[in-house]
Amino acid sequence: MTILASHQRPARSCAFEEDGTGTQPHDSLDDSRLGSSVPPHPLGIKPLGNKYFSSGQDSRKSLGALRVLPDEMLVQLLEYMDKPALRLLGSTCRFLFACCAADDLWKAVFLESELSKKFSFEWRGSWRATVLGLPPKHKIQVDCSNVFSDVLHRPFVCSHIALGRYTKDIPPANEINRFEDLSYEQFAEQWSKKPFILTKCIQSWPVTESWTIESLLSQYADVVFRAEAVDWSFATYCQYMRNSQDESPLYLFDRKFAEKMSLRVGKGDGAAYWKPDCFGPDLFELLGAERPAHRWLIIGPERSGSTFHKDPNATSAWNAVIQGAKYWIMFPPSASVPGVFVSRDSSEVTSPLSIAEWLLEFHAEARRLPECREGICRAGEILHVPSGWWHLVVNLEDGIALTQNFVPESHIGSVLSFLKDKADQVSGFERDITDAYGLFVSRLREERPDLLEEGLRQLAEKKRRWDAVVGDDDDAAGDQPQKKNAGFSFGFGFGDDEDDEAEIP
Numbered sequence: 001m002t003i004l005a006s007h008q009r010p011a012r013s014c015a016f017e018e019d020g021t022g023t024q025p026h027d028s029l030d031d032s033r034l035g036s037s038v039p040p041h042p043l044g045i046k047p048l049g050n051k052y053f054s055s056g057q058d059s060r061k062s063l064g065a066l067r068v069l070p071d072e073m074l075v076q077l078l079e080y081m082d083k084p085a086l087r088l089l090g091s092t093c094r095f096l097f098a099c100c101a102a103d104d105l106w107k108a109v110f111l112e113s114e115l116s117k118k119f120s121f122e123w124r125g126s127w128r129a130t131v132l133g134l135p136p137k138h139k140i141q142v143d144c145s146n147v148f149s150d151v152l153h154r155p156f157v158c159s160h161i162a163l164g165r166y167t168k169d170i171p172p173a174n175e176i177n178r179f180e181d182l183s184y185e186q187f188a189e190q191w192s193k194k195p196f197i198l199t200k201c202i203q204s205w206p207v208t209e210s211w212t213i214e215s216l217l218s219q220y221a222d223v224v225f226r227a228e229a230v231d232w233s234f235a236t237y238c239q240y241m242r243n244s245q246d247e248s249p250l251y252l253f254d255r256k257f258a259e260k261m262s263l264r265v266g267k268g269d270g271a272a273y274w275k276p277d278c279f280g281p282d283l284f285e286l287l288g289a290e291r292p293a294h295r296w297l298i299i300g301p302e303r304s305g306s307t308f309h310k311d312p313n314a315t316s317a318w319n320a321v322i323q324g325a326k327y328w329i330m331f332p333p334s335a336s337v338p339g340v341f342v343s344r345d346s347s348e349v350t351s352p353l354s355i356a357e358w359l360l361e362f363h364a365e366a367r368r369l370p371e372c373r374e375g376i377c378r379a380g381e382i383l384h385v386p387s388g389w390w391h392l393v394v395n396l397e398d399g400i401a402l403t404q405n406f407v408p409e410s411h412i413g414s415v416l417s418f419l420k421d422k423a424d425q426v427s428g429f430e431r432d433i434t435d436a437y438g439l440f441v442s443r444l445r446e447e448r449p450d451l452l453e454e455g456l457r458q459l460a461e462k463k464r465r466w467d468a469v470v471g472d473d474d475d476a477a478g479d480q481p482q483k484k485n486a487g488f489s490f491g492f493g494f495g496d497d498e499d500d501e502a503e504i505p
């Protein structure tokens with residue numbers, strides 16, 4: 001994870017860690033939140049609270065002039081260091097050794113290095129070991145048991161929290177509805193604005209039978225996939241995925257996978273999979289080759305996943321688990337999600353917390369909200385993400401998923417509104433498409449004038465209702481309520497609105 005400065009972090013109580021000899025004090029609050037899943041830190045680094053019960057010397061005393069800097073600043077300073085500087089500084093004292101061993105610093109060094117441009121290389125178990133070319137079994141021998149620092153200990157805790165603690169005992173009222181399958185009529189009439197899981201919908205897809213991480217590795221080892229900031233061969237990604245301690249593991253999220261793997265998508269001979277019937281027509285298909293990115297192959301280890309977000313361009317989505325299991329926690333469009341801070345124009349989530357940090361600090365509070373929906377989508381199941389819904393997703397096991405974004409008829413108003421009023425937030429289109437709204441309107445006019453009329457009617461209604469609230473002369477921001485009033489959640493009948501919420505069962 002990015003090591004956040006203290007002002008960016010949620011306040012927390014001091015934590016204590018057993019030192020293996022049973023002599024350290026133990027904080028029961030923290031223990032109950034973390035469980036026994038967190039082993040002692042491999043370097044012996046301890047949470048700050050342990051300092052006050054330790055009889056040994058505090059290694060911070062050896063920092064010299066750097067003692068004036070709090071840990072957060074020290075680590076931020078180190079983010080500017082390159083490989084030789086980190087090595088040199090790390091050899092000056094135990095405290096700086098512990099700071100300079102933080103693997104996130106080495107991830108940044110890796111991403112700046114020539115190695116990051118290679119598709120294939122040997123992953124050595126950590127970013128530091130990979131950058132330094134250390135033998136895979138190499139273990140750091142320096143004893144840092146007198147280093148007391150929450151800043152240094154916290155990422156280790158976050159990469160070891162037991163996920164089961166958060167994903168089990170879902171309150172019945174929060175459970176995402178589960179069905180075997182739905183007809184298009186059922187979806188359109190009742191379910192297009194609510195999340196649900198279908199348990200018997202994708203069983204006929206050939207990939208549900210044939211794909212495992214192992215089988216993909218044997219067939220596509222040399223295929224290069226995108227995993228966040230890197231493009232790695234699948235063989236390299238698998239090495240990483242199977243032997244990494246990252247708190248937020250790099251997530252393979254590739255939108256060109258079908259081409260790269262020569263897959264046929266869509267019903268017909270030799271197809272690997274196809275979109276389920278129940279979601280009905282996808283209006284972005286009217287855009288043909290000009291539609292924005294819409295399908296992704298997703299692969300990641302346990303703990304990988306997606307932090308809170310809404311899907312792009314007000315599209316809906318389905319997410320099918322082929323291997324593994326995913327925990328989903330979701331909120332309707334206008335909900336204020338605890339721990340999720342949105343910029344004034346709602347274009348981005350500011351200071352996003354890692355999945356582990358969010359679970360540790362906000363899950364309990366979020367779960368108590370009446371709008372909260374949670375569920376586990378297992379292999380062979382598919383989940384519906386309605387337009388505008390917030391969602392955080394975490395893999396409970398190593399897994400493979402396929403996802404596709406679409407525009408159902410019932411969300412035509414939300415999508416037109418997004419493309420028109422939030423043009424600066426439109427994403428996924430090729431660079432030469434500068435007027436996504438105009439393009440979509442012209443295709444609808446040609447192919448579905450009835451729906452265009454309905455969508456424009458909804459847009460006009462939205463503007464009318466907005467004007468009624470702010471007064472006709474207050475028109476400076478056009479009809480973009482979210483831009484003018486951060487935190488204001490007036491509903492307009494579609495998209496980011498209350499009507500969606502009203503439909504929650």
Ligand SMILES: O=C(O)CCC(=O)C(=O)O
Pocket residue numbers: 298305306311317318319326385391393394401403404
């Ligand atoms: O599988 C995941 O991590 C979730 C991906 C996602 O956000 C989606 O399908 O909308």
Ligand SMILES: [Fe+2]
Pocket residue numbers: 306309310311317385391
């Ligand atoms: Fe998503």
